[in-house]
Amino acid sequence: MGVGRMIWMEILHRKWNFLLLLLVLGMVVAYALTSMQIIAAEQQQTEAKVAAMDDDIRKTMKDLGFNINILPKDQQLVDFYANDFADKTMPYAFVQRLADSEFVSSLNHLRPALIQKVDWPEQKRQVLLMGVSGVVPWTHRSNAKKPMSDPVPADSMNIGSALAKQLNLQVGQAVVLNGESFKVNKIYDPRGTKDDITVWIDLKRAQSMLNLPDRINLIQALECNCASIDRLAEIEKEISGVLGEEVQVIELSASATARAKARTNIANEGKIRLAELAKTSRTRTLWLIGLGATVVGFLAYFNVRQRQFEVGVLRAVGAPTSKILMLFIGKLFLAGLLGAIAGIAISLTACKLGLVGVEGISSSSWFSQVSGPALAAVFVLTPALAIMAGWVPAAIAAGQDPALILSEE
Amino acid sequence: MLKLDAVTKTYRQSGNEVHALQSVNLKLEAGQFVAIRGPSGCGKSTLLLTAGGLLRPDHGSVEIDGTSLYHVSSAERAAVRQEKIGFVFQQFHLIPYLSVLDNVLSATIGTKQHLSEKKERAESLLKQFSMSHRRMHRPGQLSTGEKQRVAMARAMLNHPSLILADEPTGNLDKENADVILQQLRCLARDGAIVVLVTHDDHASAAADDVIRMEAGSLMLE
Ligand SMILES: Nc1ncnc2c1ncn2[C@@H]1O[C@H](COP(=O)(O)OP(=O)(O)O)[C@@H](O)[C@H]1O
Ligand SMILES: [Mg+2]
Secondary structure (H helix, E strand, O other), rough: OHHHHHHHHHHHHHHEEEEEEHHHHHHHHHHHHHHHHHHHHHHHHHHHHHHHHHHHHHHHHHOOOEEEEEEEOOOOHHHHHOOOOOOOEEOHHHHHHHHHHOOOOHHHHHEEEEEEEEOOOOOOOOEOOOOOOOOOOOOOOOOOOOOOOOOOOOOEEEEEEHHEEEEOOOOOOOEEEEEEEEEEEEEOOOOOOOOEEEEEHHHHHHHHHHOOEEEEEEEEEEOOOOOOOOOOHHHHHHHHHHOOOEEEEEEHHHHHHHHHHHHHHHHHHHHHHHHHHHHHHHHHHHHHHHHHHHHHHHHHHHHHHHHHHHHHHHHHOOOOOHHHHHHHHHHHHHHHHHHHHHHHHHHHHHHHOOOOOOOOOOHHHHHHHOOHHHHHHHHHHHHHHHHHHHHHHHHHHHHHHHHHHHHHO | OOEEEEEEEEEEEEEEEEEEEEEEEEEEEEOEEEEEOOOOOOOEEEEEEEEOOOOOOOEEEEOOOOOEHHHOOOOHHHHHHHHHHHEOOOOOOOOOOOOOHHHHHHHHHOOOOOHHHHHHHHHHHHHHHOOHHHOOOHHOOOHHHHHHHHHHHHHHOOOOOOOEEEEOOOOOOOOHHHHHHHHHHHHOOOEEEEEEEEHHHHHHHHOOOOEEEEOOOEEEO
16 A cells, blocks of 8 residues: 555545645646736737837838938928928939939938929819939949839829729729820828828929929938938038038938837837736736635645544554655645646636637647746646645644544544 | 553643553563453553553653664654554544555555565455455445454554554454454464453453553553
8 A cells, every 4th residue: 555545545535625726726827827828918919019010110111211301492391391392493413413422421312303283184183293213323332222112104103092092093094194194003002191192103204294394393312321410410511512502401200200109119118018917917926826825725734634533543553654744745746736737727728718808819829828947837836835835734634643533432 | 572661641631630541560471462441431542552652651661572662753653553563443443435455555554565465465364354355345335343354454464463452342243243352362372462452241251361440550350
């Protein structure tokens, strides 16, 4: 007759005591593990949000692209902001002079444009017409392999989403603008800016349609890589070195900056929320461990009371104290092991059935969220918790005086 | 050899003192079979528990085969109980959730013997008591006579040199009592010391000597 068999027979005999032990330990383990799941899911969600923002910012940077606007010197900024385009113009040669210059180093991609708000009589609408050419290559530099945005083919137009939607235009459709025919080349996704009501056509055609040959009213420059913090001053200095005082420079980064700020905010808020979540679940887990330990202690004590008689008998037949202690400790150890398994099962089931109520938690992701060391810790700590909680009652049982019980008649 | 020397035990409970053993002296040699008789409450059970290493006396010493029981560690005392002492109680004291076989084997917890050896010994004892066919039964399924036979087998499992039987026949009919008494006789004949506590004439007649006990003291009859 070994201690193991004795433990097993007792467990079978007093099922409820053991099942309650399992349940209590299982709940503690399940809570701790599910908290880990929730935290991991929240973290993933925040990360996904930030990643989406990053993506968005990247797109924004690419679409807005240019973070410097170069305008004719005499352009009133009030009008520029009010109208969304410059009413003054400058010669196309300006952009070429910049591209030819050896002194301009902080500007990168140069893109000339001619923009005006025009009537589209055929569609009975006012639109922003933007004539664009491709990026003007640098004469003295090796140029970026891929242009930031394609020029619009001469026979085509690109259309902002709101406009395309309202006019019910489709890609490939033939349209007429001021008597000139175009083919719809591309319809952009919504951007939430005036881009959504803009029509892009080839610069040369725009110049001829607007009767402004060789004139432009905007040079966009992308990816200024300035050495100093005061980049606008640095760029102005470079440009005036080439073009004299004939242009003015404004920085066009508000949208991208706002998004970058939003992204940082989301990341920070996420971090704060995660830290709070981790703190509350840590506190609650600790409380629950305390509560669980208390209940386990009571259950162990109750078990000891129930077993006074058999302990007395075992001592009478010569079982050493150490073996009697083993009977109780072994049971607690087993309860801890099975409780850990029960806890994992409870947590898995709760996640699988969606009882947790947190997005992104599923049984399939469960194991990837719980690290190997964490699982190992669960299997070590749960029996340890059970044994510590039940130690005192077990020691009392092992040491109690059997004579009292055995002499009772 | 069992030797009790000036053993005194006083129970103290809520201010009351019960002098259960009053300077008891007793010396028994191998093969001796004694019955201890006396009225209820005179200290018989206390004497057996003290002699068996389960109840520390207030004064005096208990010696079994040269080992002074209460001057060794509790582990050593447990070892002496396991190797040398067999207890039999009036209430049988079987563990309710263990089978008959496991109850007998419970006397081997912590021993170094091979399980197969222990089992063989347990099975042969059950056979001797005509209990083989019930070895997988629970105590609850047995009659009182059968229960006491199982308890007897458990007490005998480790070949004890001292049998302490506390009114083992008190709950049995004559037939079943005879099985137990006969077995105690056999054990004494084979060299064990047998101490039988009883208040029954028929039972005490089985013993070689009868010792009277009264108010915590022994007196030869
Ligand atoms: N644990 C105990 N606490 C207090 N008094 C006890 C205890 N055990 C026995 N007694 C008392 O000691 C006396 C002797 O008891 P016991 O040895 O059981 O006598 P017997 O077995 O002869 O009936 C009785 O008066 C009994 O009430
Ligand atoms: Mg008694």
